[in-house]
Amino acid sequence: MVDGVIINADSMQIYDQLSILSARPTAEEMGDVEHRLYGYVDPSERYSVGRWLDDAVEAIKDVRAGGQCPILVGGTGLYFKALLEGLNMVPEVPDTIRTFWEGELDRLASPEALHAILAERDPAMAASLKPADGQRVLRALEILDATGKSLLEWQKSDALRQDPAIAAGAIRLALCPPRELVYEKIEKRFDQMVELGGIREAVHMTSLGLAPELPAMKAIGVSYLADFAEGRIGYDEAIALCKRDTRRYAKRQMTWIRNQMSDWPQFDSAEAAIAHFLIEMKK
Known part of the structure; x- marks a missing residue:
């Protein structure tokens, strides 16, 4: 067993009012394992990779100081790239x-x-x-x-925001199931999102009056499900468009892994990835 803390590396699961359409882990799924950086950002904020990097480094150091293992989980490849390779030193904007x-x-x-x-x-x-x-x-x-x-x-610029100690000894794992299986799970998961209240959440998000350019408002499902609720498109069309965009996003994620994480061990199942992780932890 590993005494670990899960740290979020998904750019949509950070938002506090976007739990269903971001597939944020539920309290039941989290169980008694501590999770950090989930649902703590207001959707009106323009959250950036730089801010996540600062938050993640702080969380990782805190978890390690407590004698536990930080386990970063998520599908935002740019977050992992920033954490492991550094981020350009762009000044803060007043x-x-x-x-x-x-x-x-x-x-x-x-x-x-x-x-x-x-x-x-x-x-x-x-x-x-x-x-x-x-x-x-x-x-x-x-x-x-x-x-x-x-x-x-x-x-x-060659100047980077980076903490070499963070990446030292990191165990890297990329979960890459067969594309057919990924698409099948997308179909089922989006149907579950709708059953859990995805349409209600989309309507709520659009009711906030936020600029459509904000990252939170670009979450897959928000615009099309709200369009359905307002009678602008039919139900079947809305669901089909949401699933299409999710497939496209998954394809981009797989392309990123191939191009940007080619040196990461890749596994076609969670079970295989976990087994490898436990072996590496014992070394």
């Missing part, structure tokens, strides 16, 4: 600058319009972003105003 650009996005009511501003001030950075990606466009403008330098320059 609240005044962040508030200004968020206000501009609200005023213009169009991420494309904000992208046009970025294109005038920082053409190279604008060319690397999709005009509809409001959050990344915002980030680029904020960094430009706060530092006087393009985000591209910061991203190319």
